[in-house]
Amino acid sequence: MPSHDTFPFLKGHGTENDFVLLPDPDGTLHGDLAPGLVAALCDRRAGLGADGVIRVVRTAAYDDPAAVAVRDVATWFMDYRNADGSVSEMCGNGVRVFARYLADQEHVPTTEPLRVGTRAGVKVVRFEDDGRITVDMGEPDVDGETKVGVGERTWAASNVGMGNPHAVAFVDSLDDAGPLLEAPSYDPQVYPRGVNVEFVVRRGERHVAMRVHERGSGETRSCGTGACAVMVAAAVADGARSADAPAGADVAYRVDVPGGELTVTWTAGGRLLLTGPAVLVASGQVPYSFAPVA
Ligand SMILES: N[C@@H](CCC[C@H](N)C(=O)O)C(=O)O
Secondary structure (H helix, E strand, C coil): CCCCCEEEEEEEEECCEEEEEEECCCCCCHHHCCHHHHHHHHCCCCCCCCCEEEEEEEHHHCCCHHHHCCCCCCCEEEEEEECCCCECCCCHHHHHHHHHHHHHHCCCCCCCCEEEEECCEEEEEEECCCCCEEEEEECCEEEEEEEEEECCEEEEEEEEECCCEEEEEECCCHHHHCCCCCCCEECCCCCCCCCEEEEEEEEECCEEEEEEEECCCEEECCCHHHHHHHHHHHHHHCCCCCCCCCCCCCEEEEEEECCEEEEEEECCCCCEEEEECCEEEEEEEEEHHHCCCC
């Protein structure tokens, strides 16, 4: 039962990339959203368990420059935090779950495009007739080759920016990267703020499968920005699109992740559209006494 001793939460996921949502329309939780609280909420044994926390706040109620900058065009801002409490610019699965929350709980219309503020700019969301959600993820930043490693093994990787950083490595088998209990190694000069690393195999024509180790969260069951980065690396490697001259016909890839299936379309105009499911699974109240003191 809601009370001033508790704050509300919801739990949701997109292809099993799971999130704790904290409805905070008036921005009253901001001061309390310390990294320690985020990490405690995401703890799978002692907390609610999640890959990240998404605070749902009105742009008008948040003084982050990214929210202030988009107040004229977006009512809502996705304040995304990784499971370790760190801040990220963007989350492709999270923004679909965020949109699902707004539709179900805040009654935003699903018949027209929804503009969501994020630290990577405004994302336009469309609700599909089949229940899936499509997000215009913008134009990728394709920035050459780098290297990633796990233990003794290293792989060439494509550096693809999706608002957040990604390194995409094609491997012979998804098992090659091992259990991914630790973050893969990467070049800190290329990625001074860390990186999300995707391992990819081909499954067929315009069909790939991936695993991901997410910056700040470890191995997860899916990553929407990661699926976009993987699609871009695959389309460029296949000659389906060129990194330098992305204009052409729309190209769509199916991207399998451990938690399901995503579709990424690289439009003729050079933008990436990410389509996939988004569900809310639970809601409840967290006692303020749960919050760690430090
Ligand atoms: N799972 C997300 C990405 C979340 C942020 C990422 N870990 C980062 O630090 O950049 C997605 O679906 O895109």
